[in-house]
Amino acid sequence: MxxxxxxxxxxxxxxxxxxxxxxxxRTHLPxxxxxxxxxxxxxxxxxxxxxxxxxxxxxxxxxxxRVKPIGTAVVRVWVIYARASAVTGASSLSVAAPTxxxxxxxxxxxxxxxxxxxxxxxxxxxxxAAEQEISIDLRVVAGGASVLVQNVMCYEMPRRxxxxxxxxxxxxxxxxxxxxxxxxxxxxxxxxxMDAASIIDTRxxxxxxxxxxxxxxxxxxxxxxxxxLGTNLLTALPVPMLARKRYIxxxxxxxxxxxxxxxxxxTSMEIRCANGATTVDVTHAGTGAFAWVTSSAxxxxxxxxxxxxxxxxxxxxxxxxxxxxxxxGAGTCYLANVSALDLxx
Amino acid sequence: MATSxxxxxxxxxxxxPGDLSGDTSTISDAVNNLLHLSDSAGRVIVCxxxxxxxxxxxxxxxxxxxxxxxxxxxxYPLLRDDGSAYPIRVRIGGRAGSATGSVFRIGVCPVGxxxxxxxxxxxxxxxxxxxxxxxxxxxxxxTLLSTLVTLTAGQVGAALTEVSTYDAVSSTTPVGVLVCPCxxxxxxxxxxxxxxxxxxxxxxxxxxxxx
Numbered sequence: 001m002x003x004x005x006x007x008x009x010x011x012x013x014x015x016x017x018x019x020x021x022x023x024x025x026r027t028h029l030p031x032x033x034x035x036x037x038x039x040x041x042x043x044x045x046x047x048x049x050x051x052x053x054x055x056x057x058x059x060x061x062x063x064x065x066r067v068k069p070i071g072t073a074v075v076r077v078w079v080i081y082a083r084a085s086a087v088t089g090a091s092s093l094s095v096a097a098p099t100x101x102x103x104x105x106x107x108x109x110x111x112x113x114x115x116x117x118x119x120x121x122x123x124x125x126x127x128x129a130a131e132q133e134i135s136i137d138l139r140v141v142a143g144g145a146s147v148l149v150q151n152v153m154c155y156e157m158p159r160r161x162x163x164x165x166x167x168x169x170x171x172x173x174x175x176x177x178x179x180x181x182x183x184x185x186x187x188x189x190x191x192x193x194m195d196a197a198s199i200i201d202t203r204x205x206x207x208x209x210x211x212x213x214x215x216x217x218x219x220x221x222x223x224x225x226x227x228x229l230g231t232n233l234l235t236a237l238p239v240p241m242l243a244r245k246r247y248i249x250x251x252x253x254x255x256x257x258x259x260x261x262x263x264x265x266x267t268s269m270e271i272r273c274a275n276g277a278t279t280v281d282v283t284h285a286g287t288g289a290f291a292w293v294t295s296s297a298x299x300x301x302x303x304x305x306x307x308x309x310x311x312x313x314x315x316x317x318x319x320x321x322x323x324x325x326x327x328x329g330a331g332t333c334y335l336a337n338v339s340a341l342d343l344x345x
Numbered sequence: 346m347a348t349s350x351x352x353x354x355x356x357x358x359x360x361x362p363g364d365l366s367g368d369t370s371t372i373s374d375a376v377n378n379l380l381h382l383s384d385s386a387g388r389v390i391v392c393x394x395x396x397x398x399x400x401x402x403x404x405x406x407x408x409x410x411x412x413x414x415x416x417x418x419x420x421y422p423l424l425r426d427d428g429s430a431y432p433i434r435v436r437i438g439g440r441a442g443s444a445t446g447s448v449f450r451i452g453v454c455p456v457g458x459x460x461x462x463x464x465x466x467x468x469x470x471x472x473x474x475x476x477x478x479x480x481x482x483x484x485x486x487x488t489l490l491s492t493l494v495t496l497t498a499g500q501v502g503a504a505l506t507e508v509s510t511y512d513a514v515s516s517t518t519p520v521g522v523l524v525c526p527c528x529x530x531x532x533x534x535x536x537x538x539x540x541x542x543x544x545x546x547x548x549x550x551x552x553x554x555x556x
Contacts, residue, residue: 005522007424007505007522008426009383009424012376012380014350014373017369017372017373017376027372027376031375031376031379034379034380034383035379038382038383038386041386041423042421043388044388044389047388047390047391047392047393048390048391048392048393048417048418048420048529048548049391049392049393050393074511074512074516075510075511079417079419079420080418081417117418117419119419121510123514123515123516124514125515127514150415151393151417153390153391153418153420155388155421157510157522158421158510158522158524159510159512159522160510160520160522161512161520190372193379194371196379197374197376197378197379198378200354200378200382203383203385203386205387205388205389207389208392209389209394211393211394211395235395236483236546237394237395237438237483237484237485237546237547238485239392240392240394240436240485240549242434242551244385244386244387245352245381245385246353246354246385247353247354247356248351248352248353250353304385304387304553306347306349306352306353306385306554306556307347307352309492309493309555309556310432310434310492310493310553310555311387311434311553312434317485
């Protein structure tokens with residue numbers, strides 16, 4: 001039996017589901033194919049985001065991101081857009097996943113006038129749906145020209161075929177062919193379709209925004225300002241947000257902010273995520289090391305209006321504004337990542 | 346287009362159909378839920394909002410022609426049942442090079458087609474353009490002529506290609522998957538050819554099934 005993931009979605013027809021009409025393969029088969037497509041198509045873990053760091057020859061910079069994958073992917077792809085400060089071939093960028101010492105790719109970066117993508121494929125050693133840190137090391141070879149890394153994106157490769165297990169939840173398509181009996185069992189027949197159709201977590205939006213700086217006190221964003229929250233911004237422009245529509249009647253969706261920060265012992269910082277009149281603040285007491293900080297609460301943003309041409313409610317953009325300040329002590333506060341995640345289940 | 350009957354997920358649908366496996370309403374809700382999950386499966390492809398950071402044009406690009414300032418890198422858009430890509434909701438932040446004005450374009454382009462699509466005299470369906478921007482202060486631009494860019498089934502079909510991946514953890518046996526490699530591109534053009542400083546400071550692109 002096989003559980004293939006189609007390259008495009010299928011579409012079971014409502015008109016085939018009618019009272020008094022026998023259930024038919026032409027309804028069930030596209031439904032199973034759609035369920036497999038949903039599970040296997042892959043998420044964007046890090047939407048392409050500005051980095052704008054210049055890495056000197058012989059230097060390694062590490063970017064860290066916070067994600068909560070769906071849990072079916074086995075390969076990640078990192079796309080790093082970069083350019084060298086000298087002519088073609090004068091430098092190269094080495095990319096590695098810190099968790100896999102052997103996973104090293106190298107791409108020659110172009111001239112000062114050409115920015116090009118360096119793609120790094122990272123096979124995974126385990127499927128995981130846990131909220132976790134993912135990171136990437138960027139190293140410019142010794143003796144080369146410095147490299148400006150402009151933006152980074154990370155997504156999951158689509159699967160070709162799912163497994164019939166509790167992680168992949170692939171549905172065997174042969175069990176839905178014409179004249180096959182109906183089974184109420186896992187991963188086959190109608191039982192598989194009903195199971196897949198009951199899991200709203202099947203295709204979360206995963207990450208709506210992720211901005212990272214290298215995880216060191218030289219390159220990370222820093223502040224000693226104690227100015228009121230709302231004035232010292234983490235991004236100069238507000239960040240567009242539109243959550244997925246979940247249940248009937250929903251007009252908002254929850255977004256979970258995450259921060260990777262550092263402050264000295266005895267120094268505390270406050271970070272604010274604001275959306276119109278709603279603010280969610282979090283305080284971090286310094287430990288002298290970088291650490292992930294979970295927001296004290298989620299924040300609601302507009303969810304998609306499925307009848308609107310572009311999904312926006314009232315043709316308006318909902319936006320998040322992130323700001324921060326030093327609230328206690330005299331040390332310098334650092335921030336190396338700000339993210340907005342979809343953790344809804 | 347949105348395909349689910351209720352345009353939302355129906356809660357309470359039993360995951361174990363048991364003897365009700367042929368019940369019309371149960372199957373109908375299951376189909377609705379699968380369709381809505383697919384309709385709302387759009388992913389955020391690009392989200393960057395650093396107003397103080399410039400994505401500079403090529404140096405010397407002062408001819409008044411269209412020039413690239415931002416590319417997302419290759420990604421694989423979700424494809425609808427008719428073979429077209431999920432439309433992409435887009436937004437550009439930036440500022441003009443001078444008060445005389447600059448214009449901006451954002452588009453979704455199959456790999457290898459960006460030069461043609463982004464610099465064509467006409468504005469193609471996979472590209473949208475701003476009106477003339479004269480403000481020299483970075484901001485989200487409000488004059489995009491549309492907030493959606495689309496790829497037709499024909500454009501997708503011409504770009505479909507098989508790429509290698511793995512289908513199991515720690516696998517050493519590559520498999521092929523069919524994808525449509527694309528990039529999100531932002532290009533600018535100065536209305537004053539000698540002016541070389543329009544800046545793109547924010548880019549947003551997210552898939553949306555459309556109406």
